[in-house]
Amino acid sequence: MIRISLDAMGGDFGPSVVIPGAAKALERHPDVTFIIFGQKAECEPLLARYPKLREKSVFHDCEVAITMDEKPSAALRRGRYTSSMWRSIEAVKTGEADAVVSAGNTGALMAMAKFCLRTMANIERPAIAGIWPTLRGESIVLDIGATIGADAQQLLDFALMGGAMARALFEIDRPTVGLLNVGVEEVKGQEEVKEAGRMIREASLSTIAYHGFVEGNDIGKGVVDVVVTEGFTGNIALKTAEGTARQMAELLRSAMSRTLLSKIGYLLAKSAFDLLREKMDPRKVNGGVFLGLNGIVIKSHGGTDAEGYASAIDVGYDMVRNALNDKIAQDLKTYHARRLPPAGPEEAA
Known part of the structure; x- marks a missing residue:
């Protein structure tokens, strides 16, 4: 089972695109479960329209929704720990989810993802x-x-x-x-x-x-x-x-x-x-992947529709199924090991 957390409040249209998009993705990937973070008043009525999605999802009510024009620094101050964006990323950090998908503010998403997940070893940016x-x-x-x-x-x-x-x-x-x-x-x-x-x-x-x-x-x-x-x-x-x-x-x-x-x-x-x-x-090709973080983060286009959002979920699904971060970590480890100088006599001993 692949677990994907969703920032339901992200994007130009929020839950009205995220939830139908998740329902479309579930049709293509029955082995997916979702952890949805959003504001209850907007999300619950939409989830009620998709009983199969509701059955395969856990919903968490969040106080704060990050706006599309919010500066990354302001979003980090205002939305840390309480926003749907932060909590959906944090689910990856805690191991509750395997990947996160958000259509939210790109700068805020990158700032929160870097702060929450940190960069992988030997990756500067x-x-x-x-x-x-x-x-x-x-x-x-x-x-x-x-x-x-x-x-x-x-x-x-x-x-x-x-x-x-x-x-x-x-x-x-x-x-x-x-x-x-x-x-x-x-x-x-x-x-x-x-x-x-x-x-x-x-x-x-x-x-x-x-x-x-x-x-x-x-x-x-x-x-x-x-x-x-x-x-x-x-x-x-x-x-x-x-x-x-x-x-x-x-x-x-x-x-x-x-x-x-x-x-x-x-x-x-x-x-x-x-x-x-x-x-x-x-x-059909929606979904940018944040590479170099200790977790899989997918950025959907903010103005996409349900079909586009489902495509972003597809990308997250493929990255988890094919162990993206394990491949990156192994490639980096191999490259940097070859760059190390040979061990001296004392180190070898």
Whole structure:
């Protein structure tokens, strides 16, 4: 049985999306139980509409709901111990839950998760990893906005964590990893990126296959399984891709309704357009994973609907089922053990 805690008050729509989303996820994963944290007056009437979910859930009433525009520091002061966000994360810390899913304020969620769960050994900063639809399937991109900037060692850590996530999510033995850069040539890019490339090559990591540098247009092609960058660039790339997808959908909609002939053409090609819509649907790849923490935290898009929230729960389910954090911990342990100097005579004795 996989246990997932939910911050029912998180997101733009709160329980009206979280609870139906959990019901959809339960249909796909009957072996899941939920621990739901929220405000009773809003949650209980919705839970009553889903008797199967109610039967597989434990509900906890919470005093505080963190708002979407609240500053992380203020949210931490106001919501520590009492908010639905904090208590859903704390359930992972105490072992009551295997993972937590929240659609709440990203900054507040990261601040609370770091404070409550702490970072894993040898990890200086966590990263948010997102699933990116590509021409050949899906890739993982990180960091997409946890923190701004990263040095070479942190980028190497991201590569290890992203590789572990690819093994957990895609079940690939040795995923390919690329560093996002302004060109594929070794002489191009910032010093931190070039140094990270050198360090990854020299480390000869057995759990990932280092591809080298990749450019922005390589992400959508699916050139590698994992694309590594720092949070500023990653977040801009993510928002640009989301905006472009919406723009293309709107342009197609406008073009298909312009004339009678185009409307007839749309009807004749409807199955192809339905397939395209399915492929471009951001709800299908909803759920950013906070990597580098002592617990599995999934961030759902705040404005998603029930189907999108269910997808975020799906990601959490897969991360638990495939032992994401065990893979990350083992990969980090192996890498750092190889970096240690040989033991001297006294140590060996």
